[in-house]
Amino acid sequence: MIEKSNIPELLSKFQDHWNPRIVGELNGQHVKLAKFKGEFVWHKHDNEDELFLVINGSFTMQFRDGDVQLSEGDFLIVPRGVEHCPVAEQEVSVMLFEPASTLNTGDAGGELTRTDLVRL
Amino acid sequence: MIEKSNIPELLSKFQDHWNPRIVGELNGQHVKLAKFKGEFVWHKHDNEDELFLVINGSFTMQFRDGDVQLSEGDFLIVPRGVEHCPVAEQEVSVMLFEPASTLNTGDAGGELTRTDLVRL
Numbered sequence A, B: 001m002i003e004k005s006n007i008p009e010l011l012s013k014f015q016d017h018w019n020p021r022i023v024g025e026l027n028g029q030h031v032k033l034a035k036f037k038g039e040f041v042w043h044k045h046d047n048e049d050e051l052f053l054v055i056n057g058s059f060t061m062q063f064r065d066g067d068v069q070l071s072e073g074d075f076l077i078v079p080r081g082v083e084h085c086p087v088a089e090q091e092v093s094v095m096l097f098e099p100a101s102t103l104n105t106g107d108a109g110g111e112l113t114r115t116d117l118v119r120l
Helices: A007-011 B007-011
Strands: A021-026 A029-039 A050-056 A058-063 A066-071 A074-078 A084-099 B021-026 B029-039 B050-056 B058-063 B066-071 B074-078 B084-099
Touching: A007 A029, A007 A050, A021 B050, A021 B074, A050 A058, A050 A066, A050 B021, A066 A074, A074 B021, B007 B029, B007 B050, B050 B058, B050 B066, B066 B074
Parallel strands: none
Antiparallel strands: A021 A029, A029 A084, A050 A074, A050 A084, A058 A066, A058 A084, B021 B029, B029 B084, B050 B074, B050 B084, B058 B066, B058 B084
């Protein structure tokens, strides 16, 4: 039997920031949920486009040519190769849709890199 | 400059049922918004998995082995090859993630088939 998932229930299962959980997989893509707070690192993904959908709260996606403010119900697609850096003054919950190969810090690496993501 | 999209604003731009709009494209996948009301047709997609995320309202995804009720904040992934038929007593707004190749009625065809989807 195919089971549904509930976003608020999934979000209640973790509290840490910048550590996406995998909550679904289809067509070689991952559906992820993450909580952001503070500033991430500037990075790009050479081969993956990324979708960010705000579930609760708000954040700013910084690009080299300007910022985009995102609130609940907004989504943004960051094309491959485009440098970006999310920053959230307050905690924000975000759904991500991206290829299964996507590494959170892209080409930047560093201490915020998360591999072996937990599946909820 | 990369622009965001707002789901409620996009949903306000159309009123018809069973006629998905394309609201984003990434990695060969489409992000769509649709409004459902009434019963669709039983069908399957031989090569595409489909994600349904409820934005407003509720609906039932019928499978051959049982029903799944979905409300706001719920999502469901229908794997390729699995027969399904959505039904909504009241209007429901749904976000879809699926390959760009996906036809709404899959293998069933018929009068509810929509090609050349409008991009919002």
